[in-house]
Structures are given as structure tokens and as C-alpha cells.
Amino acid sequence: MGTSTDSGGPRTADGHPPHRYTAELAAEIERRWQDRWEREDCFRAPDPGEPGSENEKFYLLDMFPYPSGAGLHVGHPLGYIGTDLFGRYLRMKQRNVLHAMGYDGFGLPAEQHAIQTGTHPRTTTDTNIAHYREQLRRLGLAHDRRRSVATTDPGYYRWTQWIFLKIYNSWYDSEQRRARPVEDLVAEFDAGLRQPSGGRRWADLGPAERRMLIDEFRLVYIADALVNWCPGLGTVLANEEVTAEGRSERGNFPVFRRRLRQWMMRITAYADRLSDDLDRLDWPEPIKIMQRNWIGRSEGARIRFPITDRTADADAQPSVIEVFTTRPDTLFGATYLVLAPEHPLLSTLIADAWPDATDPRWTNAAETPEHGIAGYVSRASHKSERERQTGLDKTGIFTGSWATNPATGSPIPIFVADYVLTGYGTGAIMGVPAQDQRDWDFAATYGLPIIRTVIPPDGWDGQAYTGDGPATASSIDQLSLDGLMVDEAQRVVIDWLGVTGHGEPAVQYKLRDWLFSRQRYWAEPFPIVWDDVGPLPLPETHLPVRLPDLDDYAPRALDPYDAESALETPLSRAAEWIDVELDLGDGLRRYRRDANTMPQWAGSCWYYLRYVDPDDRDFFVRADLERYWMGPDPDRSGDPGGVDLYVGGVEHAVLHLLYARFWHKVLFDLGPVSSPEPFRRLFNQGYIQAYAYVDQRGSYVPAEEVSEEADGSFSGEGTPVTRQYGKMGKSLRNVVTPDEICDRYGADTFRLYEMSTGPLEASRPWSTRDVVGSFRFLQRLWRLLVDEATGLSRVTEEQPDSDTLRRLHRTIAGVDADLQDLRTNTAIAKIIEFNNHLTKTYGSAGVPRAVAEPLILMLAPLCPHVAEELWAGIGHVGSLIREPFPTADRQWLESDTVDYVVQVNGKVRAMLTVPAETDPAEAENAALGLEKIIVALAGRTPHRVVVVPNRLINIVVT
Numbered sequence: 001m002g003t004s005t006d007s008g009g010p011r012t013a014d015g016h017p018p019h020r021y022t023a024e025l026a027a028e029i030e031r032r033w034q035d036r037w038e039r040e041d042c043f044r045a046p047d048p049g050e051p052g053s054e055n056e057k058f059y060l061l062d063m064f065p066y067p068s069g070a071g072l073h074v075g076h077p078l079g080y081i082g083t084d085l086f087g088r089y090l091r092m093k094q095r096n097v098l099h100a101m102g103y104d105g106f107g108l109p110a111e112q113h114a115i116q117t118g119t120h121p122r123t124t125t126d127t128n129i130a131h132y133r134e135q136l137r138r139l140g141l142a143h144d145r146r147r148s149v150a151t152t153d154p155g156y157y158r159w160t161q162w163i164f165l166k167i168y169n170s171w172y173d174s175e176q177r178r179a180r181p182v183e184d185l186v187a188e189f190d191a192g193l194r195q196p197s198g199g200r201r202w203a204d205l206g207p208a209e210r211r212m213l214i215d216e217f218r219l220v221y222i223a224d225a226l227v228n229w230c231p232g233l234g235t236v237l238a239n240e241e242v243t244a245e246g247r248s249e250r251g252n253f254p255v256f257r258r259r260l261r262q263w264m265m266r267i268t269a270y271a272d273r274l275s276d277d278l279d280r281l282d283w284p285e286p287i288k289i290m291q292r293n294w295i296g297r298s299e300g301a302r303i304r305f306p307i308t309d310r311t312a313d314a315d316a317q318p319s320v321i322e323v324f325t326t327r328p329d330t331l332f333g334a335t336y337l338v339l340a341p342e343h344p345l346l347s348t349l350i351a352d353a354w355p356d357a358t359d360p361r362w363t364n365a366a367e368t369p370e371h372g373i374a375g376y377v378s379r380a381s382h383k384s385e386r387e388r389q390t391g392l393d394k395t396g397i398f399t400g401s402w403a404t405n406p407a408t409g410s411p412i413p414i415f416v417a418d419y420v421l422t423g424y425g426t427g428a429i430m431g432v433p434a435q436d437q438r439d440w441d442f443a444a445t446y447g448l449p450i451i452r453t454v455i456p457p458d459g460w461d462g463q464a465y466t467g468d469g470p471a472t473a474s475s476i477d478q479l480s481l482d483g484l485m486v487d488e489a490q491r492v493v494i495d496w497l498g499v500t501g502h503g504e505p506a507v508q509y510k511l512r513d514w515l516f517s518r519q520r521y522w523a524e525p526f527p528i529v530w531d532d533v534g535p536l537p538l539p540e541t542h543l544p545v546r547l548p549d550l551d552d553y554a555p556r557a558l559d560p561y562d563a564e565s566a567l568e569t570p571l572s573r574a575a576e577w578i579d580v581e582l583d584l585g586d587g588l589r590r591y592r593r594d595a596n597t598m599p600q601w602a603g604s605c606w607y608y609l610r611y612v613d614p615d616d617r618d619f620f621v622r623a624d625l626e627r628y629w630m631g632p633d634p635d636r637s638g639d640p641g642g643v644d645l646y647v648g649g650v651e652h653a654v655l656h657l658l659y660a661r662f663w664h665k666v667l668f669d670l671g672p673v674s675s676p677e678p679f680r681r682l683f684n685q686g687y688i689q690a691y692a693y694v695d696q697r698g699s700y701v702p703a704e705e706v707s708e709e710a711d712g713s714f715s716g717e718g719t720p721v722t723r724q725y726g727k728m729g730k731s732l733r734n735v736v737t738p739d740e741i742c743d744r745y746g747a748d749t750f751r752l753y754e755m756s757t758g759p760l761e762a763s764r765p766w767s768t769r770d771v772v773g774s775f776r777f778l779q780r781l782w783r784l785l786v787d788e789a790t791g792l793s794r795v796t797e798e799q800p801d802s803d804t805l806r807r808l809h810r811t812i813a814g815v816d817a818d819l820q821d822l823r824t825n826t827a828i829a830k831i832i833e834f835n836n837h838l839t840k841t842y843g844s845a846g847v848p849r850a851v852a853e854p855l856i857l858m859l860a861p862l863c864p865h866v867a868e869e870l871w872a873g874i875g876h877v878g879s880l881i882r883e884p885f886p887t888a889d890r891q892w893l894e895s896d897t898v899d900y901v902v903q904v905n906g907k908v909r910a911m912l913t914v915p916a917e918t919d920p921a922e923a924e925n926a927a928l929g930l931e932k933i934i935v936a937l938a939g940r941t942p943h944r945v946v947v948v949p950n951r952l953i954n955i956v957v958t
Contacts (some may be wrong), residue, residue, distance in 0.1 A: 006293070016788075017679075017788035018784065018788070018789065018791070019786060019787065019788045019789065019790065019791035020779070020782075020783075020788045021778055021779045021782035021783070021786075021866070022637070023743070023745050023746055023775075026745065026746025026747070026748060026749070026778075026865070026866070027742070027743075027746060028147070028745050029137070029746075029865050029868075029869045030140060030742075030746060030748070030864060030865040033140070033864070033865045033868045033869070034137060034138070034140060034865075035229055036573070036879070037142070037879070037881075038137075038145065040879070041146075042142075042879060043099070043142040043143060043144050043145070043472045043797065043879050043881075044144055044146065045096060045097060045098040045099070045100075045147070046096060046625060047143045047625055047628065048625065048628045052096055052809070053096055053628075055094050055095055055096040056094075056095050057095070057096045057097075057098070057310065057628060057629060057644075058087075058090050058095045058096065058097050058098070058644050059098045059612075059629050059630060059643045059644045059645075059647050060083055060086065060087045060090070060097055060098065060099040060324065060643075060644065060647075061083075061099075061608055061611075061643045061645065061646045061647070061654055061679075062079060062080055062083050062101065062595075063079075063646070063647070063648025063649065063656070064101060064102045064103060064104055064604070064607060065103065065104065065132065066103075066104045066105070066107060066109070066600075067104075067105060067125065067128035067129045067131070067132045068109060068128060068211050069113065069124065069128055070735075071128075071131050071135055071730055071739075072132065072135045072136075072737065072738055073688075073735045073736060073737055073738075073752070074688055074736045074737065074738050074741065074750075074766055075687060075688030075689075075690075075727070075728045075766070076689075076738075076758075077136070077139055077738055077754065078685050078688055078754055079137065079647045079648060079649070079685035079760075080101075080139070081139065081141075081751050081755060082324065082685055082755065082760045082822060083090065083099065083645075083646060084099070084140070084141045084142055084751075084861075085137075085483045085558050085648045085718075085751070085755065085819070085824065085861040085862050086645070086819065086822060086861070087142055088142055088860065088864060088881070089819045089820075089861040089885065090514070091142075091881055091882050092857065092860065092861070092880075092881075092882065092883060092884060092885035093884075093885055094882070094884065098144065098147070098341055098611065098616075098629055099142060099143055099144060099149055100143050100147035100148060100149075100611040101136060101141070102147075102148055102149040102150060102151075102610075102611065103129045103132065103148075103149075103150045103151070104151050104600065104604050104607075105125040105128075105129060105151050105152035105601060106151050106152055106157075106522055106523045106524065106600055106602075106603055107467060107522065107523070107600040108233070108235070108241075108250060108522075108600070109250070110124050110125050110139060110522050110958055111520055111521055111522040112233075112250060113551055114521075114522070114553045115553050115554045115846075117455065120151065120549075120799045121521070121522040121553065125150075125152050125522075125730065126152075129150055133148075135738060135739065136512040137309065138738070138739070138742055138747055139738060139742075139750070139751065140747050140748070140751070140864050140865055142864070142881075146614065146615075147611045147614045148614070149607060149610050149611065149614055151524075151602075151603030151604070151607065153434075154544045154546055155544075155617075156603070156610060157524045157544055157603065158543045158544030158607070159606075159620035160598070160602050160603050160612065161524060161525075161526075161527040161543050161544055161545060162527075162540060162620055163605075163606060163620065163663065163667070164220070164524075164526070164527060164545055164598070164602070165199040165537050165540070165885070166666070166667065166670060166672070167179075167219045167220055167265065167526055167663070167666050168218055168219065168220040168537055169181060169182050169183075169217070169218070170182060170219045170669075170670060171185050171217040171218055171219060171535060171668060172219060172266060172269035172270075172477045174269070177272075177273070179219060179666045179669035179670040180669070181670070181671055182197070182214055182217065182218060182563070183948055185214060185217055186210075186214060186592075189202040189210075190202070198214055201596050208533045211533055211534065212534060214533070215534060218266075218689060219266045219269065220264070220265055220266070220516070221263075221264055222261060222262070222263060222264070222535065223261070223262065223264045223513075224260070224261055224262075225259065225260060225261075225262040225515055226257055226258070226259050226260050226342050226422055226423075227257070227258060227259070227260050227262060227515060228241070228242050228255045228256075228257065229255065229256045229257070229258040229260065229545070229563065229567075230248045230253050230254070230255045230256075231253070231256075231558040231559060231560050231561075231562055231563070232248065232251055232253025232254065232517055232558070232560030232750050233248055233250065233251055233253055234554070234558055234568070234569070234570075235518055235519040235520050235569075236260065236262065236517060236518060236519060236554070237255060238481075238515070238599065238655075239385065242255045242305070242384050243384065244384055244386045244387060245387070246382055246383050246384035246387060246762065247382065252477065253560045254382065254560060254561060255384070256381045256382065256563035257341075257342060257380070257381045257383075258563055258564075258744070259342070260517075260567065262515055262516070262517040262595065262596075263515075263516040263517040263526070263594075264513045264514065264515060264516060265513060265514035265516050265662070266513055267511065267513055267514045267658075267659075268363065268509055268511055268512065268513050270662055270665055270666075271295050271297065271509045272297070273665060274291070274295055274511075274658065274661055274662065274665070275291070275292055275295045275618070276295055277640065277661075277676065277677060278291060278292065280638055280639075280640040280676075280677065280678060281640060281679070281680065281681070281682070282680060282681040282682070283679075283681070283682040284682065284683075284684060287650070287653045287657075287682060287684065288652075290653045290654055291653070291654060291657065291658060293510075293511065294510065294511060294654045294658065295509055295511045295658075296424070296508075296509055296510025296511060297507065297508075297509055298324075298326050298507070298508045298509070298510075299326065299505070299506075299507050300324060300326035300327070300328060300490075300505075300506060300507075300508065301324070301325060301328040301490075301493070301494050301501040301503050301504065301505055301506055302322050302323070302324050302426070302503050302504055302506040303322070303323050303324075303325060303328065303331065303406065303497060303502060303674075304320040304321070304322050304406065304465045304501075304502050304503055305320060305321045305322075305323065305337060305403040305404060305405065305406060305412075305430070306319065306320055306403060306404045306406065307319060307320060307321060307349070307381070307401060307402075307403050307404075307414075308401075308402045308403060308404050308411055310538075312510055314524065321337055321339070321345065321355045321403055321414070321426075321428050322426045323337070323426055323428045323429055323430045323450075324425035324426050324508045325425075325429070325430060325507055326501055326508075327432070327435060327486075327490070328490055328493045328494055328497065328503070329453070329454075329471060329474070329481060329484075329486055329489035329490045329493055330432045330434075330435045330453050330843045331405070331406070331407045331430070331474075331493060332405075332407050332408055332451065332453050332473055332474040332475075332481070333432045333433070333434050333435060333450075333451040333452065333453035333474075334405050334407075334412065334430035334431060334432050335405075335410075335412055335431060335432075335433065335443065335448050335449040335450070335451060335762035336412050336413050336414070336415060336416065336430075336431040336443070337403050337412060337413070337414045337428060337429070337430055337431065338396065338414075338415045338416065338417045338419075338420050338428065338429050338431055338442070339399070339414065339415070339416045339417075339420065339427065340416070340417075340418075340420040340421055340428070340865060341376065341377040341380040341381070341417075341418055341428040342377075342422045342427065342428045343422060343428060344415070344427075345386035346373070346377075346416060346597065347398075348398070349399045349401040349414055350369045350370050350373055350399055350401075351399065351400025352369070352370075352400075353368060353369070353400070354368070354369060354398075354400055357854075358398065358400075359398075359446065359447055359669065361446050361447055362397065362413070362415070362446055363374045363397065363398060364376065364397045364399035365920065369397075369399060369400040370399070371487060372397050373397055373399065373416060376395075376396075376416060376418075377416070378399045378563070379418075380418040381563055382563075383418060385421055385423075387419065388418045388419055388581045389419065389421070393445075394417065394419055394438060394441045394442040394445055395418065395445075396415040396416060396417030396418075396419075396442060396446065396657060397415065397416055397417075397732045398413055398414075398415055399413075399415065399416060401413075401414045401416045402414060402419045406433075406497075406500070406502040406503075407474075407476065407479065407493075408423060413448075415431075415442075415446075417442065419438055419442070423512045424508070424509075424510050424512070425508055431443065431448065432453070433448065433449075433450040433451075433463055433464065433468055434450050434451055434452040434453060434454075434464060434465065435452075435453065435454060435465060436464050436466065437463060437464040437466075439464065440463045440464040448828060451473055452465070452472065452473065452838055453472060453473055453474050453481075454467075454468075454469045454470070454471060455469045455470050455471075455472050456469060457469065468486045468487075469484055469485070469486070470482075470483050470484065470485060471483065471484050471485075471486075471489045474489070475518045476619055478496065479492070482699060500889050502942050514659065514662070515599075516598060516602075517594060517596040517597075517598075517599075517620075518596060518597050518598065518599050519567060519569040519570075519571075519595075519597075520569070520570070520597050520602075521547070521553045521570035521571060521597070522553070522597075523551060523597035523598050523599070523600065523602075524548075524598040524602055524603065525545045525546070525547055525571070525593070525597055525598075526545070526593075526594040526596060526598065527542070527543060527545050527834050528593070528594045529580070529582065529591035529593055529594070529887050530591060530592045530593075530594065531585075531589070531591055531592075532868075535594070536584065536591070537720060538582075538584070539584060539585065542582070545593070546577075547571075547940075548571070548574040548577040549584055550570055550571075551572050552570065552573065552575070554570070556573070558570045569594075569596060569597075571595045571596070572595035573596065576738050577593060577867060578592055578593050578595060579592055579593075580593060601655065601656065601659050603659045604655075604656060604660070604869075605659050605662075606620075606660070606662040606663055606664075606667075608643055608646075608660075608678060608679075609626065609630075609673070609678075609790050611850070612625050612626055612629045612630065613625045613626070620672070621672070621673070623674070626672075626673055626674060627674045630642055630643065630673070630674070630675050630678075631674040631675055632674065632675055632676075639680070640675060640676050640677035640680060641674060641675025641676065641677060641680065642664075642675045642677045642678045642679045643678060643681075644680055644681060645680075645681050645683060646679040646680075646681065646683070647682075647683045647685060648682075648684065648685070649684060649687070650684045653684075657679070657682075657751070660678050660679075661677065661678060664677065664678040665675075665677075683760075683761065683822065684749060684761060685760050685761060686758070686760065686761055686762045686763035686764060687727055687728075687763040687957050688728055688754075688762075688764065688765075688766045689725060689726060689727055689728065689763055689764065689765050689766065690703070690725075690726075690727075690728040690734045690736070690764075690765065690766040691703065691724065691725055691734060692723075692724045692725075692726060692734040693706045693714060693716060693721040693722065693723055693724070693734075694721060694722050694724060695716065695719055695720075695721050695722075696719070696720065699875070700734075701716040701719075702716075702720050702734075703734040703736075705717055706721060708721075710894075725765070725796060728766065731888065736747055736766060736768060738750055741753075741768070741771060744771075744777070744890050745772070745774075745775040746778075746865075746866075747774070747865065748778060748862075748863035748864070748865050748866045749771060749774045749775040749778060749863075750771070751768070751772065751862060751863060752774040752777070752778065752828065752862055752863055753771045753773075753774040755824035755825065755826070755828060755862060756774060756825050756828040756829070757770075757825065758825055759823065759824075759825060760822050760823075760825075761822075762822055771850045777832055777835070778863065778866060780839060781835050781855075781866075782834065782866065782870070783838055784835065784838055784842070784843065784847060785847060785852055785856075785870055785873070785874070786870070786873060790870060793873050793874050793875075794846045794847060795846065795847055795848070795852045795874045796845070796846040796847065796848055797848070797849055797850050798845075798846070798848045799848060799850065800848040800850055800851045800862065801841070804837070804848075804851060805850075805851075805892050806842060806892045807834055807837055808851055808854060808855075808892070809888040809889050809892035809893055810836065810888070810892070810893060811830050811831065811833070811834040811858070812854060812858065812886045812887070812888040813888035813893060814826075814827070814830045815827045815830050815831060815858050816885065816886075816888065817829070819861060824862070827858075827862070831855070831858055831859060831862075834855065835855070838851065838855070839939050849874065852874060853874070853886075856870045856871050856874075856880070857871075857880060857883055857884075857885060857886050858885075858886060860880050860881075860883075864881075866881065868880060871883075894916075896914055896915065896916055897913050897914065897915060897916055898913070898914055898915070898916050898918065898923075898950045899911060899912070899913050899924060899952070900912040900913075900914065900927065900950075900951065901951070901952050902927045902930065902932075902933060902953060902955070903952070903953070903955065904933065904937065904953040904954075904955045904957065905954075905955070905956060905957060906954060909932050909936045910927070910930045910932040910933055912926060912927050912930060912953065914926055920947040920949055923947060923953060924945050924947050924953060925954045926944075927955070928942070928945075928955070933955065937955070937957060940957045940958075941957070942955050942956060942957055943956045943957055944956040
């Protein structure tokens, strides 16, 4: 840029001094330092035995992103910048910091884009990852680039498949409470230490029978599972991918509940450990609560209700219906049973015709039970689980069959109703209307008896009562609960159930086994083949099982509104890949590969382990590296080990964290990892929120086209619009990208603004117009240390005055404490305040080096590029990345004075500043002599004076 000279000194063509901190200069500085950091591999985390590994290690982790085609908006980097400045701060504290970034590249969005455009999802994913890497690099993030991974790389998903096989080849020993290899189970059967159920003998079973028996124990198994089937997308969806309206989040297709043969992972075996071990983790309490609620451990009883009026084909019909209840004490009030529409016994309980005198409300006006129930089940399949649970209207239909209440001997009708779900308990409930509001509503609708078995408190005017109280109407000859409080009544009835054979105590979980199949292309193939008997795991030498190249990724002409549409996966059409001849150790044979793929969760369950050892071809993670970076600290009792700090959004509070913990615990049981938990400490950053604007038609208007009118209203190109506030997103047309802000102000300004707008854990509004405030601060700081006309340093060798030294060391102490606790906004405020003091004190004379150097070092984690430039500008040759963070000198932290707040009857009336050595009695006298206090007392004599040393004086008058 050319310069000119006039009476005001040299100027650029834009009228600025030639060395002013502008967006152009910021961009040049940032590119130069980013290139140098990369060239010198400045952020490499040394492994054990390498120079630098003797320093105390710290493993810092971000929840890695899905690289969408839209790239980053300004909300995405909030957590990344927070972890980056924390990692930079820790390096200055001489810690060995591992901080890496990878990409979760598999998933439905890339596959849908491929279907729409014909571009292979690998091409799209690789392009998106490259874009993300460039965007993150531009922000100056200090990642160890050699550790970067992508779940879509065959070298990575080889080990995802390897972990799957480790889990598949394991079973859960409930006595030892850990996973063990299936070889141990086979050995126990061979030795006679264990026998198959049902009176069979292991020695009498053939090879195929033994194989099928062992498959029943595996932590990965095949089951006919009730799933969210979306024919419009041609795949099964997770609950989180289905809207409250029962439609797919992507594409808005209808989703149906349907049974399909699927891979399952036995996460329920770990339910207690997953819940109990939360106490060992330094996680936000709300996240722990969410996980415990998701696991949903409940204690109660299983109760068996005999079925009466059995059909002629009694052998094909069950003799009992089992229910799980947390309130077995209310058994005498059970006046009906309800099955979920998907209950496997439902078809055996449908009567041929309605029994005589059936209440017309029970039949839904259907001519026969078969006709009425078929229609009801079909309608229920169109509803999401959320809709079924929260719907105001409780609907159902009588099956035509009856059961017997085992306590009262009374016949009770068996209904099917959609408010009962199969995922919790047995998929059947006993209806106790007086003690459950949903049951009350159902009973009221269908005219069913309501028997109160717990006496509510006096004055109770509600309907169902769920609290404690004495039992009533709950006695027969062999069992008497009347007068007992709930806890004691439960113990008595559970004992009775066991003695009579009608039930037993039970523990139930809301947690379900993990549905692990997807009918997609762009995901990890299963390392499984099938023969005539069933599934067979591939040997490790056959890994990775690579995806075949396909031209057609779409589901084959499925009717999106047909719940029974045929299931055909994209992989099933790869004939040469599906049907394969392999030698699995017993010669060449023909097998069929599995046509399903793993869910997107698979790769994200273990990526943090691969960062530790990213290039290893022999191990998924080398044992000594895993112990160094993630092993439990022997000096901390009960330390669970794992990543030292994991930062990410609260949206992953349950499933990702739960699934990763499950995989990690299996690996811990089997030996490949040394820590029982993957993440020691968890921190949830907030969201960036932004205004969106809607026109009179309800359409979103681009935020950049909206202007604020003089009367406070808003318009978009002259048309009135309404302002809304919420999460930033493409659909709301309010996205601001970090590239835009970096172009206008530079990356350091962007970093500073995002970190200054509030606590890292809090959501905060985005305002582009306010970014300039952070930019102007950096200009002021630059101008303080750099001569804008010459570009030379303004740092002097003069000694700072005592007031400046006192302010400096207080600032150092405050910023140090703030950064240690991730209080970035208050750290920035302290730096700005100190910079303002220096500008007033040394703005014209130059800043003493003893003050300038610690100021730059405090700024370095927040704004690393400009800090490096300023550091070099005052004579330093090397980077400041590992320069020691300034240390506060305690002698300058001691104050010469003390400030008291002076109150009269609790109301603040004055401030009092006295020498630090003033004793409380002297401070009291000084306060009483203040003019404002004399006026407030108005001649009244104090009744009492309370002095809190060095803080507060409260004068009490009557």
C-alpha cells in the first residue's frame, strides 16, 4: 500500500498512518504466523520419551464436527476458541498439551447430497473437510495437525470395525460385572461349569447349535427390533432423528414403528455401571441427571397375571402376562391390563368376537376385535413415542380377552393402548387408576373401575394420588396391606409374590439396547459375513472391510407412505461385494456380507483414543501412549482417568457421551485401555444466538438486508419485518460466517469478541456491529506499543511507577485465575482496564518493558497472532507459545488501604477508605464522622454498630 506525507505525518492512500493496525495488516500478520506455526510444528504434543514429555501432560478435547457443506458459522467456533486459548494458556504454564481436531464424516446428510447431485459422498466429504480445516486454521487454532483423523478414512474405520469385533466377541459376566471374551464362555461350557438353559446339555449340542447358543450371550446380537422405519429415506432412524410429529428431521417423511431384524448392542448390561460411575466424574450436575434419567433405573416387581378364557388353541397362547411396576403395593387397585400396540403377545390375545355384554366404548365401533385392533395398531405406528406419551387423549381398544388379578382373583379386561411403550418394562402395564393419572384418564374414558388403595391426605380434591399414605382396600386371607405405609406395603407384597409364584422383585431400566443397524451406504460396513447358520466375525486380517464404489446410493423406489414397504439397502445391490468367497481359516467358502452399515455414532465413540496414536498400523492405540495421556492418576484416589477436559455442546449430553462411555468400559474390561471412563471433566459451552427476521408472509428475510427504523421497527428493503431471537442457522437466513468477520477485522478480533461477550458456558447474542469494539481495543493496544508512523516499538527501558506495578500484578493475578477457570470474558475485561491505565499514563512517553512484556503474554492465549507480532517487535526472536505466563508478585497484591461499605439500617449510605492497618473501632468512629452518615442519622443515636473487618459497617438505629 502506497504512502503520502502531509502536515499530519505519512498516510496511506486510505488516509491512515502506514503502520496502523487495520484488517489488512491483521490478515498479513495472521497468515505469516500461521505459516510459521505450521512450518515449525509448534503445537506438536510430545509423546512419552520425546523432549517436552517430562512436563505434566494435559489432554484437551473438543467434540469434533460433522463437516457440512455450508461450512462454519460464527456459532460453531465458540467452544473451539475457548479450548484453544485454554490450551495456549496451559502451554505457557509449561504443560504438555495434546489438542487435536478430527472430522466425523460419515452420515445421512452426505448420502442425501449424493442422491440429489450424483456426487460421490467421499468427494463431498473430503471437500467439506478441506474447507473446515482452512476455516479453523484461519482462526489460529493450535491443533497438533499430525493427529487429525476422519472417520471416513479406511485406515480409521478399520479400527472402528476392530472395536466392533472386540465387542461382538465378548459377553457380559454379571457375577464379575465385566465383559469377558466369548472363548472364556465356551471354556466354561466345555468344563461343565455352565449348562444351557431348558434342560439341554452342552455335550449333546452340535456345532451349529453351540454357535447359536453362544450368539445369545454376545454383547452384539441380532434381534427382531421395534424400529423407526422411514421408507422415504430407506433407512431406520434413531429416536433423535424423528420429530414430535412422527416425521424424519431430514426430508420430513413419515416414520413408522415396525419390527425389523437388526444388529443390537447390549448396553443395558452396563446400565448400573454407567449410572454409578457418574459419581466419579467432574461433569455438570444437569448432565449427570440427564444421563441417570435416560438410564432410568427403577426398583419394583414383576407380576404375572394369569390369562383366563383361553382359546381352544391353548398351546399357542401364553398362560400369563407379565408386567413390571414400581408400585406393587397398589396391586389390589389394578382393574385392567394394557398392552403396547407392538407387544409380541398381542396377536395371541385377540378374540374371534366381542364377548357378550362388552361395553360399547371398548370396541371403537369395530365389528370384530381383529378388525378394530388392526386399525388401531396401524394408526399407532404413525405416531412418535413422544406423541404417544404426551397426547392428551388416552385411546385404546379391548382385545376381547381377560386376565385375573392374582391378589383379588377378579377378572380384568386386557386392552391395547398406544400410551404404553415396548421399550420400558415388559410392554404391558397393570392399570391402577387411583394411583396413576394416565390410568385414571384411561379408566374414565372407558368406564373402568377406580379403586383407591392408598388413603390420600385430608382435603385431597385431586384425582389419582401418587404420594405416600396408609394402604386401604388391600387385604385377603393370605395378604394384608391395610394400614401399612407404601414402603412397608411394597416389601410385604413382594414377599407374597415370591411365595405364591405370582412374581418376584425386579430392577428395570428405561435404557434400551443400542440399535446398531442402518440401511445406508455412507457408513462403516460390518466386519461380518453370513452362512447358513448365521453371522460370522471376520478375522482381523480381513480388515478394513471397505465400502464398494456405487453409482446409486438411493433407496429403491420405496413408497414413503407405505409402512410395510420392502427393505432394500444400497449395499445389497453391490452383487460382487455382497456375495464373496473367503477363507476364514477352514478353506475357501461362499459367504454373504451384511448389507447394513453402522450408525454415525460408531466413529465418534472412540476418536479421542485415535488422537493419542493416529498413525499406528498395528494397534488402535498403543498401550503406553494411552496410559500416558489417559490413564488414572495414581496420586488421586478414585480417579477414573480419561481426557482431562472435554468441551462441547449440551446437545450431546446423553447419547454420544453414553455410547462412548459404553464402548470405553468394554475396552477397559477387555484390557486395551487403562481407564474405566473416557472423559474426566466435561464442560458445556453455550450457543451463539442471533436475530432472525420474518416478513408478513411468514418467510425469513436475510438479516443483512434488514435495517432498523427511527421508531425502533425493522424493515427489509422497505417491507416491514418482525424480529425473532433464536439459534443461528441457515434456515433462518441469519448466518454470519467467521470468514466474513476475519475479512473485516481479522481473526484475533473475532476471537476476542466471541470470548468477551459472556461466560463460556452461557449462550449469548451475536451482534456484528459490536465486533468493532474488540477491533478498536486491539488498535489501541497496538498504538500503545507500536509507533503507527514508523512501525517502531514504543517500549522503553524506563522503570514503571509503583501504581502501575500494583495494577499490573493485580491484573496478572486476576487474568491467571480467570483463564484457569475458563472465565474468558472477565479476563478480557481486566486486560482492557489495564490497557486503559497504561494509555493514560504512558500514552505519550512509551511503555516500560517491565509492563509491556507481561501485557503481551497475558494477551497471547486470546489473540495469539497480534501477540506474536508485538513480542517480535520488542526484540524477541522465538515464538512466545511456550514463554512462561506472567507470575504476580505478592508484594504488589497487598493494598495500602481498605474500602468499607457503610450502611444505615442495611441501606448503603457511603463508602469509607481507611489505611489497611486501621482496627475495627477506629473504622467505626471514622464511619460515624462521615458527612453522609451524619445526615442519614439526623441526630439519632445508633442502637448498635456491626463492623465486618475490611468489608462492611452497618449502623442500626431505631
